[in-house]
Amino acid sequence: MEDVSAKSSDSRIKDSLQRCLDALSHGFDTDDAIQEILAALGEHYGGDRAYVFEFDRASGSVEDACEWCREGVPSQLDELDGMRAVDFSAWSETMADDCVSLISRGACHSGKESPQKCRLLEVWGLESLLIAPLWTGKRLAGYLTVDNPSLLDGDYVVLRTVALYVANHIDRREGLEQRMVAALRSVYVGMYLWDFEAGLYHEVENGLHSWRAKSRVGPLSEIPLAIDGTVDPMYLKQVHAFLDIDNLRRTLCDRDDVSMQYLTGEVGWVMARVIVVERDERGLPAKVLFSIEDIDEAKRSLELASYRAEHDALTGLLNRSALDSLMVELRSCSDPLAVVLLDVDKFKGINDRFGHGVGDDVLRAVARALVSSMRSGDKVIRLGGDEFAVILRDCPSSFQGKLLRRVDAINQLLSIRDNGIPVVSVSAGVAFGEHGYDRDLLSCADRALYRAKRSPEQCCVYNPELDG
Numbered sequence: 001m002e003d004v005s006a007k008s009s010d011s012r013i014k015d016s017l018q019r020c021l022d023a024l025s026h027g028f029d030t031d032d033a034i035q036e037i038l039a040a041l042g043e044h045y046g047g048d049r050a051y052v053f054e055f056d057r058a059s060g061s062v063e064d065a066c067e068w069c070r071e072g073v074p075s076q077l078d079e080l081d082g083m084r085a086v087d088f089s090a091w092s093e094t095m096a097d098d099c100v101s102l103i104s105r106g107a108c109h110s111g112k113e114s115p116q117k118c119r120l121l122e123v124w125g126l127e128s129l130l131i132a133p134l135w136t137g138k139r140l141a142g143y144l145t146v147d148n149p150s151l152l153d154g155d156y157v158v159l160r161t162v163a164l165y166v167a168n169h170i171d172r173r174e175g176l177e178q179r180m181v182a183a184l185r186s187v188y189v190g191m192y193l194w195d196f197e198a199g200l201y202h203e204v205e206n207g208l209h210s211w212r213a214k215s216r217v218g219p220l221s222e223i224p225l226a227i228d229g230t231v232d233p234m235y236l237k238q239v240h241a242f243l244d245i246d247n248l249r250r251t252l253c254d255r256d257d258v259s260m261q262y263l264t265g266e267v268g269w270v271m272a273r274v275i276v277v278e279r280d281e282r283g284l285p286a287k288v289l290f291s292i293e294d295i296d297e298a299k300r301s302l303e304l305a306s307y308r309a310e311h312d313a314l315t316g317l318l319n320r321s322a323l324d325s326l327m328v329e330l331r332s333c334s335d336p337l338a339v340v341l342l343d344v345d346k347f348k349g350i351n352d353r354f355g356h357g358v359g360d361d362v363l364r365a366v367a368r369a370l371v372s373s374m375r376s377g378d379k380v381i382r383l384g385g386d387e388f389a390v391i392l393r394d395c396p397s398s399f400q401g402k403l404l405r406r407v408d409a410i411n412q413l414l415s416i417r418d419n420g421i422p423v424v425s426v427s428a429g430v431a432f433g434e435h436g437y438d439r440d441l442l443s444c445a446d447r448a449l450y451r452a453k454r455s456p457e458q459c460c461v462y463n464p465e466l467d468g
Helices: 006-024 031-044 085-092 105-109 115-124 157-175 220-228 233-243 245-251 296-310 320-330 347-354 356-373 397-414 441-453
Strands: 049-055 062-069 101-104 128-136 139-147 189-195 200-205 217-219 257-263 269-279 285-294 337-344 379-384 387-393 426-433 459-461
Touching: 006 031, 006 157, 006 397, 031 049, 031 062, 031 139, 031 157, 085 115, 085 128, 085 139, 101 105, 101 115, 105 115, 115 128, 128 157, 139 157, 157 356, 157 397, 200 220, 217 220, 220 233, 233 245, 233 257, 233 269, 245 285, 269 296, 296 320, 320 379, 320 387, 337 347, 337 356, 337 397, 337 441, 347 356, 356 379, 356 387, 356 397, 397 426, 397 459, 426 441, 441 459
Parallel strands: 426 459
Antiparallel strands: 049 062, 049 139, 101 128, 128 139, 189 200, 189 285, 200 217, 257 269, 269 285, 337 387, 337 426, 379 387
Protein backbone atom coordinates (compact mmCIF):
# COMPACT_ATOMS: atom_id res chain seq x y z
CA MET A 1 0.00 0.00 0.00
CA GLU A 2 1.24 3.46 -0.78
CA ASP A 3 0.66 7.01 0.46
CA VAL A 4 0.43 9.53 -2.35
CA SER A 5 1.97 13.01 -2.08
CA ALA A 6 0.20 15.58 0.07
CA LYS A 7 -0.83 17.76 -2.89
CA SER A 8 -2.16 14.92 -5.04
CA SER A 9 -3.75 13.33 -1.95
CA ASP A 10 -5.69 16.53 -1.19
CA SER A 11 -6.88 16.63 -4.80
CA ARG A 12 -7.93 12.96 -4.71
CA ILE A 13 -9.78 13.47 -1.43
CA LYS A 14 -11.72 16.45 -2.78
CA ASP A 15 -12.55 14.66 -6.05
CA SER A 16 -13.72 11.53 -4.24
CA LEU A 17 -15.74 13.49 -1.67
CA GLN A 18 -17.34 15.51 -4.48
CA ARG A 19 -18.26 12.28 -6.27
CA CYS A 20 -19.81 10.83 -3.10
CA LEU A 21 -21.62 14.08 -2.35
CA ASP A 22 -23.14 14.11 -5.84
CA ALA A 23 -24.39 10.55 -5.33
CA LEU A 24 -25.66 11.25 -1.81
CA SER A 25 -27.64 14.24 -3.09
CA HIS A 26 -30.00 11.69 -4.67
CA GLY A 27 -30.46 9.91 -1.32
CA PHE A 28 -28.94 6.70 0.00
CA ASP A 29 -31.92 4.42 -0.68
CA THR A 30 -31.45 4.03 -4.44
CA ASP A 31 -29.31 1.27 -5.96
CA ASP A 32 -27.61 3.71 -8.34
CA ALA A 33 -26.54 6.04 -5.50
CA ILE A 34 -25.22 3.16 -3.38
CA GLN A 35 -23.27 1.68 -6.29
CA GLU A 36 -21.77 5.07 -7.19
CA ILE A 37 -20.65 5.64 -3.58
CA LEU A 38 -19.13 2.16 -3.29
CA ALA A 39 -17.38 2.63 -6.65
CA ALA A 40 -15.99 5.98 -5.48
CA LEU A 41 -14.67 4.42 -2.26
CA GLY A 42 -13.26 1.34 -3.99
CA GLU A 43 -11.47 3.38 -6.66
CA HIS A 44 -10.26 6.03 -4.19
CA TYR A 45 -8.54 3.40 -2.04
CA GLY A 46 -7.51 1.16 -4.95
CA GLY A 47 -9.47 -1.75 -3.51
CA ASP A 48 -10.77 -4.98 -5.03
CA ARG A 49 -14.25 -4.62 -3.58
CA ALA A 50 -16.29 -2.21 -1.47
CA TYR A 51 -19.27 -3.16 0.67
CA VAL A 52 -21.98 -1.58 2.78
CA PHE A 53 -24.18 -3.79 4.91
CA GLU A 54 -26.55 -3.37 7.81
CA PHE A 55 -27.57 -5.56 10.72
CA ASP A 56 -31.24 -6.32 11.29
CA ARG A 57 -32.29 -4.56 14.52
CA ALA A 58 -34.20 -7.58 15.84
CA SER A 59 -32.13 -10.59 14.76
CA GLY A 60 -28.69 -9.01 14.30
CA SER A 61 -28.24 -10.81 10.97
CA VAL A 62 -26.70 -9.12 7.93
CA GLU A 63 -29.25 -7.51 5.61
CA ASP A 64 -29.31 -4.97 2.77
CA ALA A 65 -25.75 -5.84 1.70
CA CYS A 66 -24.42 -4.12 -1.44
CA GLU A 67 -21.11 -4.71 -3.22
CA TRP A 68 -18.88 -3.05 -5.82
CA CYS A 69 -16.14 -5.08 -7.52
CA ARG A 70 -13.17 -3.88 -9.53
CA GLU A 71 -13.21 -5.18 -13.09
CA GLY A 72 -12.10 -8.80 -13.20
CA VAL A 73 -12.56 -9.33 -9.45
CA PRO A 74 -15.20 -11.95 -8.53
CA SER A 75 -18.05 -11.13 -6.18
CA GLN A 76 -17.98 -12.37 -2.59
CA LEU A 77 -21.37 -11.00 -1.57
CA ASP A 78 -22.59 -14.52 -0.76
CA GLU A 79 -19.95 -14.73 2.00
CA LEU A 80 -22.11 -12.38 4.10
CA ASP A 81 -25.16 -14.68 3.97
CA GLY A 82 -26.05 -15.96 7.42
CA MET A 83 -23.56 -13.74 9.24
CA ARG A 84 -24.62 -11.82 12.34
CA ALA A 85 -23.39 -8.80 14.26
CA VAL A 86 -21.75 -11.09 16.83
CA ASP A 87 -19.44 -12.42 14.10
CA PHE A 88 -17.89 -8.94 13.91
CA SER A 89 -17.62 -8.37 17.66
CA ALA A 90 -13.81 -8.52 17.60
CA TRP A 91 -13.94 -5.37 15.43
CA SER A 92 -16.77 -3.47 17.11
CA GLU A 93 -15.45 -3.85 20.66
CA THR A 94 -12.32 -1.85 19.79
CA MET A 95 -13.79 0.69 17.37
CA ALA A 96 -15.24 4.07 18.35
CA ASP A 97 -18.14 5.72 16.51
CA ASP A 98 -15.94 7.74 14.14
CA CYS A 99 -13.02 5.30 13.85
CA VAL A 100 -11.71 3.70 10.65
CA SER A 101 -9.35 0.71 10.97
CA LEU A 102 -6.98 -1.05 8.58
CA ILE A 103 -6.52 -4.74 9.34
CA SER A 104 -3.80 -6.63 7.47
CA ARG A 105 -2.34 -10.10 7.53
CA GLY A 106 1.09 -8.59 8.06
CA ALA A 107 -0.08 -7.03 11.32
CA CYS A 108 -1.65 -10.34 12.31
CA HIS A 109 1.53 -12.30 11.67
CA SER A 110 3.59 -9.80 13.66
CA GLY A 111 1.20 -10.02 16.60
CA LYS A 112 0.01 -6.39 16.30
CA GLU A 113 -3.58 -7.55 15.73
CA SER A 114 -5.52 -10.19 17.63
CA PRO A 115 -6.25 -13.52 15.89
CA GLN A 116 -9.97 -12.86 16.32
CA LYS A 117 -9.73 -9.62 14.33
CA CYS A 118 -7.84 -11.33 11.52
CA ARG A 119 -10.03 -14.44 11.28
CA LEU A 120 -12.32 -12.98 8.62
CA LEU A 121 -9.32 -12.06 6.45
CA GLU A 122 -8.49 -15.76 6.21
CA VAL A 123 -12.13 -16.78 5.70
CA TRP A 124 -12.54 -14.27 2.85
CA GLY A 125 -9.05 -14.77 1.39
CA LEU A 126 -7.99 -11.12 1.86
CA GLU A 127 -4.60 -9.56 2.48
CA SER A 128 -6.07 -6.44 4.12
CA LEU A 129 -9.38 -4.79 4.92
CA LEU A 130 -10.33 -1.15 5.54
CA ILE A 131 -13.41 -0.93 7.77
CA ALA A 132 -15.64 1.85 9.11
CA PRO A 133 -18.43 1.06 11.61
CA LEU A 134 -21.88 2.58 11.18
CA TRP A 135 -22.93 3.54 14.72
CA THR A 136 -26.44 4.90 15.38
CA GLY A 137 -26.23 6.03 18.98
CA LYS A 138 -24.88 3.02 20.87
CA ARG A 139 -26.09 0.46 18.30
CA LEU A 140 -23.78 -0.89 15.63
CA ALA A 141 -25.97 -0.69 12.53
CA GLY A 142 -23.46 -2.08 10.01
CA TYR A 143 -20.15 -1.50 8.23
CA LEU A 144 -18.58 0.20 5.21
CA THR A 145 -15.55 -1.79 4.02
CA VAL A 146 -12.93 -1.84 1.25
CA ASP A 147 -11.08 -5.10 0.39
CA ASN A 148 -7.32 -5.08 -0.23
CA PRO A 149 -6.83 -1.29 -0.42
CA SER A 150 -3.65 -0.26 -2.23
CA LEU A 151 -3.90 3.53 -1.72
CA LEU A 152 -4.28 5.35 1.59
CA ASP A 153 -5.17 8.96 2.42
CA GLY A 154 -3.74 9.62 5.84
CA ASP A 155 -6.66 9.64 8.26
CA TYR A 156 -9.02 7.79 5.86
CA VAL A 157 -11.03 10.99 5.64
CA VAL A 158 -13.16 9.93 2.64
CA LEU A 159 -14.33 6.65 4.17
CA ARG A 160 -14.81 8.25 7.59
CA THR A 161 -16.87 11.15 6.18
CA VAL A 162 -19.10 8.90 4.08
CA ALA A 163 -19.56 6.51 7.04
CA LEU A 164 -20.72 9.39 9.24
CA TYR A 165 -23.27 10.44 6.63
CA VAL A 166 -24.55 6.88 6.06
CA ALA A 167 -24.85 6.19 9.81
CA ASN A 168 -26.85 9.38 10.32
CA HIS A 169 -29.07 8.47 7.36
CA ILE A 170 -29.78 5.03 8.85
CA ASP A 171 -30.56 6.58 12.23
CA ARG A 172 -33.01 9.09 10.75
CA ARG A 173 -34.66 6.40 8.61
CA GLU A 174 -35.16 4.08 11.59
CA GLY A 175 -36.69 6.93 13.61
CA LEU A 176 -39.46 7.57 11.10
CA GLU A 177 -42.75 5.74 11.56
CA GLN A 178 -44.05 4.54 8.23
CA ARG A 179 -47.76 5.15 7.85
CA MET A 180 -50.37 4.89 5.13
CA VAL A 181 -50.45 7.64 2.54
CA ALA A 182 -52.85 10.53 2.99
CA ALA A 183 -55.10 9.22 0.22
CA LEU A 184 -56.16 6.34 2.51
CA ARG A 185 -57.14 8.72 5.29
CA SER A 186 -60.86 9.08 5.91
CA VAL A 187 -63.02 10.85 8.46
CA TYR A 188 -63.57 8.04 10.89
CA VAL A 189 -65.71 7.36 13.91
CA GLY A 190 -66.22 3.77 15.08
CA MET A 191 -68.79 3.04 17.82
CA TYR A 192 -69.56 -0.22 19.65
CA LEU A 193 -71.89 -1.11 22.49
CA TRP A 194 -70.19 -3.54 24.84
CA ASP A 195 -72.42 -5.74 26.99
CA PHE A 196 -70.19 -7.05 29.77
CA GLU A 197 -72.84 -9.41 31.23
CA ALA A 198 -73.60 -11.02 27.86
CA GLY A 199 -69.96 -10.90 26.75
CA LEU A 200 -70.91 -9.39 23.39
CA TYR A 201 -70.26 -6.27 21.37
CA HIS A 202 -72.76 -4.63 19.00
CA GLU A 203 -71.44 -2.52 16.14
CA VAL A 204 -73.13 0.89 16.09
CA GLU A 205 -71.00 2.58 13.44
CA ASN A 206 -67.70 1.51 11.95
CA GLY A 207 -65.38 3.17 9.46
CA LEU A 208 -62.05 1.47 10.19
CA HIS A 209 -61.07 -0.58 7.13
CA SER A 210 -59.58 -3.46 9.11
CA TRP A 211 -62.79 -4.01 11.09
CA ARG A 212 -65.33 -3.88 8.26
CA ALA A 213 -65.22 -7.63 7.74
CA LYS A 214 -66.21 -8.27 11.37
CA SER A 215 -69.80 -9.21 12.17
CA ARG A 216 -72.08 -6.56 13.64
CA VAL A 217 -72.45 -8.69 16.77
CA GLY A 218 -69.63 -10.71 18.23
CA PRO A 219 -67.96 -11.87 21.45
CA LEU A 220 -65.87 -9.35 23.40
CA SER A 221 -62.97 -11.82 23.19
CA GLU A 222 -62.61 -10.85 19.52
CA ILE A 223 -61.74 -7.22 20.36
CA PRO A 224 -58.00 -7.72 21.07
CA LEU A 225 -57.57 -9.73 17.85
CA ALA A 226 -59.38 -7.08 15.81
CA ILE A 227 -57.31 -4.29 17.40
CA ASP A 228 -53.97 -6.06 16.75
CA GLY A 229 -54.12 -5.41 13.04
CA THR A 230 -54.68 -1.66 13.39
CA VAL A 231 -52.50 -0.44 16.26
CA ASP A 232 -48.94 0.76 15.75
CA PRO A 233 -46.70 -1.86 17.45
CA MET A 234 -45.25 0.81 19.75
CA TYR A 235 -48.66 1.25 21.40
CA LEU A 236 -49.99 -2.30 21.24
CA LYS A 237 -49.15 -3.24 24.84
CA GLN A 238 -50.73 -0.04 26.20
CA VAL A 239 -53.90 -0.54 24.14
CA HIS A 240 -54.26 -4.15 25.30
CA ALA A 241 -53.96 -3.00 28.92
CA PHE A 242 -56.53 -0.23 28.31
CA LEU A 243 -59.03 -2.67 26.73
CA ASP A 244 -58.64 -5.41 29.35
CA ILE A 245 -62.24 -6.05 30.45
CA ASP A 246 -61.50 -6.65 34.15
CA ASN A 247 -59.25 -3.61 34.31
CA LEU A 248 -61.86 -1.45 32.56
CA ARG A 249 -64.65 -2.48 34.96
CA ARG A 250 -62.47 -1.69 37.98
CA THR A 251 -61.42 1.69 36.52
CA LEU A 252 -65.04 2.62 35.75
CA CYS A 253 -66.35 1.77 39.23
CA ASP A 254 -65.98 5.38 40.39
CA ARG A 255 -65.96 7.25 37.10
CA ASP A 256 -68.16 7.41 34.00
CA ASP A 257 -65.59 7.48 31.22
CA VAL A 258 -61.95 6.81 30.39
CA SER A 259 -59.91 7.47 27.26
CA MET A 260 -56.48 7.12 25.66
CA GLN A 261 -54.73 8.26 22.48
CA TYR A 262 -52.66 5.97 20.30
CA LEU A 263 -51.23 5.66 16.80
CA THR A 264 -52.73 3.43 14.10
CA GLY A 265 -51.32 2.42 10.76
CA GLU A 266 -54.27 3.57 8.66
CA VAL A 267 -55.65 6.81 10.01
CA GLY A 268 -52.83 8.03 12.24
CA TRP A 269 -53.68 9.28 15.73
CA VAL A 270 -57.01 8.21 17.25
CA MET A 271 -58.82 8.70 20.54
CA ALA A 272 -60.34 5.59 22.14
CA ARG A 273 -63.04 6.40 24.69
CA VAL A 274 -65.20 4.17 26.92
CA ILE A 275 -68.39 5.68 28.44
CA VAL A 276 -70.64 3.90 30.95
CA VAL A 277 -74.26 3.77 29.75
CA GLU A 278 -75.67 1.26 32.27
CA ARG A 279 -74.64 -0.13 35.66
CA ASP A 280 -75.75 -3.27 37.51
CA GLU A 281 -77.25 -3.37 41.00
CA ARG A 282 -73.76 -3.30 42.55
CA GLY A 283 -72.85 -0.14 40.65
CA LEU A 284 -70.45 -1.94 38.31
CA PRO A 285 -70.55 -1.01 34.61
CA ALA A 286 -72.83 -3.45 32.75
CA LYS A 287 -72.87 -1.75 29.35
CA VAL A 288 -70.45 0.78 27.87
CA LEU A 289 -70.13 2.68 24.63
CA PHE A 290 -66.70 2.22 23.06
CA SER A 291 -65.75 4.77 20.36
CA ILE A 292 -62.71 5.52 18.24
CA GLU A 293 -62.31 9.01 16.78
CA ASP A 294 -59.84 10.35 14.24
CA ILE A 295 -57.84 13.10 16.01
CA ASP A 296 -54.87 12.98 13.66
CA GLU A 297 -55.28 16.44 12.13
CA ALA A 298 -55.63 18.15 15.51
CA LYS A 299 -52.72 16.14 16.94
CA ARG A 300 -50.49 16.98 13.99
CA SER A 301 -51.41 20.67 14.21
CA LEU A 302 -50.32 20.74 17.85
CA GLU A 303 -47.10 18.90 17.02
CA LEU A 304 -46.40 21.31 14.15
CA ALA A 305 -46.92 24.32 16.40
CA SER A 306 -44.60 22.82 18.99
CA TYR A 307 -42.01 22.02 16.31
CA ARG A 308 -42.06 25.54 14.90
CA ALA A 309 -41.62 27.03 18.37
CA GLU A 310 -38.30 25.24 18.85
CA HIS A 311 -36.89 25.01 15.31
CA ASP A 312 -35.20 27.48 13.00
CA ALA A 313 -37.30 28.12 9.88
CA LEU A 314 -34.29 28.52 7.54
CA THR A 315 -32.22 25.46 8.47
CA GLY A 316 -34.62 23.18 10.35
CA LEU A 317 -32.18 23.03 13.27
CA LEU A 318 -33.14 23.64 16.88
CA ASN A 319 -33.29 27.35 17.76
CA ARG A 320 -32.23 29.47 20.75
CA SER A 321 -35.54 28.83 22.50
CA ALA A 322 -34.84 25.09 22.32
CA LEU A 323 -31.33 25.72 23.68
CA ASP A 324 -32.82 27.56 26.67
CA SER A 325 -35.09 24.58 27.40
CA LEU A 326 -32.16 22.20 26.99
CA MET A 327 -30.03 24.19 29.43
CA VAL A 328 -32.75 23.85 32.07
CA GLU A 329 -32.88 20.10 31.45
CA LEU A 330 -29.09 19.73 31.64
CA ARG A 331 -28.85 21.36 35.07
CA SER A 332 -30.05 18.12 36.65
CA CYS A 333 -27.60 15.98 34.67
CA SER A 334 -24.14 15.13 36.04
CA ASP A 335 -22.88 13.23 32.99
CA PRO A 336 -19.90 14.77 31.13
CA LEU A 337 -20.77 16.90 28.15
CA ALA A 338 -19.22 19.24 25.62
CA VAL A 339 -20.38 22.51 24.09
CA VAL A 340 -19.20 23.61 20.66
CA LEU A 341 -19.83 27.15 19.39
CA LEU A 342 -19.23 27.81 15.70
CA ASP A 343 -19.57 30.65 13.24
CA VAL A 344 -19.00 30.98 9.52
CA ASP A 345 -15.72 32.65 8.58
CA LYS A 346 -16.11 35.94 6.66
CA PHE A 347 -19.86 35.45 6.32
CA LYS A 348 -20.61 39.17 6.05
CA GLY A 349 -18.45 39.32 2.91
CA ILE A 350 -20.54 36.55 1.33
CA ASN A 351 -23.77 38.48 1.96
CA ASP A 352 -22.22 41.69 0.64
CA ARG A 353 -20.79 40.06 -2.49
CA PHE A 354 -23.44 37.49 -3.44
CA GLY A 355 -26.58 38.72 -1.68
CA HIS A 356 -28.66 37.35 1.19
CA GLY A 357 -30.19 34.57 -0.94
CA VAL A 358 -26.78 32.97 -1.42
CA GLY A 359 -26.03 33.68 2.24
CA ASP A 360 -29.10 31.65 3.20
CA ASP A 361 -27.89 28.79 0.95
CA VAL A 362 -24.55 28.88 2.78
CA LEU A 363 -26.25 28.67 6.18
CA ARG A 364 -28.32 25.69 5.03
CA ALA A 365 -25.15 24.00 3.72
CA VAL A 366 -23.43 24.59 7.09
CA ALA A 367 -26.45 23.11 8.87
CA ARG A 368 -26.31 19.98 6.68
CA ALA A 369 -22.58 19.59 7.28
CA LEU A 370 -23.07 19.94 11.04
CA VAL A 371 -25.82 17.32 11.21
CA SER A 372 -23.89 14.90 8.97
CA SER A 373 -20.67 15.23 10.99
CA MET A 374 -22.05 15.00 14.52
CA ARG A 375 -23.56 12.00 16.31
CA SER A 376 -27.26 11.36 15.79
CA GLY A 377 -28.07 12.19 19.42
CA ASP A 378 -26.13 15.46 19.52
CA LYS A 379 -28.19 18.67 19.65
CA VAL A 380 -27.33 20.96 16.74
CA ILE A 381 -28.63 24.52 17.16
CA ARG A 382 -28.69 27.70 15.12
CA LEU A 383 -28.29 30.55 17.57
CA GLY A 384 -28.95 33.24 14.96
CA GLY A 385 -27.14 34.83 12.03
CA ASP A 386 -24.11 32.69 11.20
CA GLU A 387 -23.72 31.36 14.75
CA PHE A 388 -24.30 27.70 15.62
CA ALA A 389 -23.94 25.50 18.69
CA VAL A 390 -23.71 21.77 19.35
CA ILE A 391 -24.43 20.13 22.72
CA LEU A 392 -22.84 16.69 23.05
CA ARG A 393 -23.86 14.53 26.01
CA ASP A 394 -21.64 11.69 27.25
CA CYS A 395 -18.63 13.52 25.83
CA PRO A 396 -15.79 13.87 28.37
CA SER A 397 -12.56 15.72 27.62
CA SER A 398 -10.92 12.38 26.80
CA PHE A 399 -13.00 12.48 23.59
CA GLN A 400 -11.28 15.72 22.54
CA GLY A 401 -9.46 14.13 19.59
CA LYS A 402 -12.63 12.55 18.23
CA LEU A 403 -14.55 15.79 18.58
CA LEU A 404 -11.88 17.80 16.78
CA ARG A 405 -11.98 15.27 13.93
CA ARG A 406 -15.73 15.79 13.66
CA VAL A 407 -15.22 19.55 13.40
CA ASP A 408 -12.60 18.88 10.73
CA ALA A 409 -15.15 16.73 8.88
CA ILE A 410 -17.50 19.75 8.79
CA ASN A 411 -14.89 21.84 7.02
CA GLN A 412 -14.04 18.94 4.69
CA LEU A 413 -17.68 18.87 3.54
CA LEU A 414 -17.83 22.66 3.24
CA SER A 415 -14.65 22.70 1.14
CA ILE A 416 -16.56 21.08 -1.73
CA ARG A 417 -18.32 23.45 -4.12
CA ASP A 418 -21.98 22.41 -4.05
CA ASN A 419 -24.48 23.73 -6.63
CA GLY A 420 -22.75 27.09 -6.94
CA ILE A 421 -22.63 27.76 -3.19
CA PRO A 422 -19.38 29.55 -2.27
CA VAL A 423 -16.79 27.44 -0.45
CA VAL A 424 -16.76 28.45 3.22
CA SER A 425 -15.28 27.29 6.50
CA VAL A 426 -16.27 27.50 10.14
CA SER A 427 -14.30 28.33 13.26
CA ALA A 428 -15.17 26.57 16.49
CA GLY A 429 -14.63 26.88 20.22
CA VAL A 430 -15.04 23.86 22.52
CA ALA A 431 -15.59 23.62 26.26
CA PHE A 432 -15.96 20.42 28.29
CA GLY A 433 -18.06 19.98 31.41
CA GLU A 434 -16.64 16.93 33.16
CA HIS A 435 -19.37 16.91 35.83
CA GLY A 436 -22.29 18.03 33.70
CA TYR A 437 -23.61 21.42 32.73
CA ASP A 438 -22.07 24.56 34.18
CA ARG A 439 -23.53 28.00 33.61
CA ASP A 440 -20.11 29.23 32.43
CA LEU A 441 -19.76 26.49 29.80
CA LEU A 442 -21.20 28.55 26.93
CA SER A 443 -19.03 31.51 27.94
CA CYS A 444 -15.91 29.31 27.96
CA ALA A 445 -16.73 27.93 24.51
CA ASP A 446 -17.27 31.49 23.27
CA ARG A 447 -13.83 32.55 24.53
CA ALA A 448 -12.24 29.56 22.79
CA LEU A 449 -14.07 30.53 19.59
CA TYR A 450 -12.74 34.09 19.91
CA ARG A 451 -9.20 32.66 20.02
CA ALA A 452 -9.88 30.33 17.06
CA LYS A 453 -11.05 33.27 14.93
CA ARG A 454 -7.71 35.01 15.54
CA SER A 455 -5.33 32.09 15.14
CA PRO A 456 -4.36 29.70 12.32
CA GLU A 457 -6.32 26.95 14.07
CA GLN A 458 -9.96 26.61 13.05
CA CYS A 459 -10.93 24.95 16.32
CA CYS A 460 -9.70 25.73 19.83
CA VAL A 461 -10.50 24.02 23.12
CA TYR A 462 -11.01 26.29 26.12
CA ASN A 463 -7.84 26.82 28.11
CA PRO A 464 -8.13 29.07 31.20
CA GLU A 465 -4.52 30.21 30.79
CA LEU A 466 -5.12 31.37 27.21
CA ASP A 467 -8.81 32.26 27.31
CA GLY A 468 -9.30 33.32 30.93
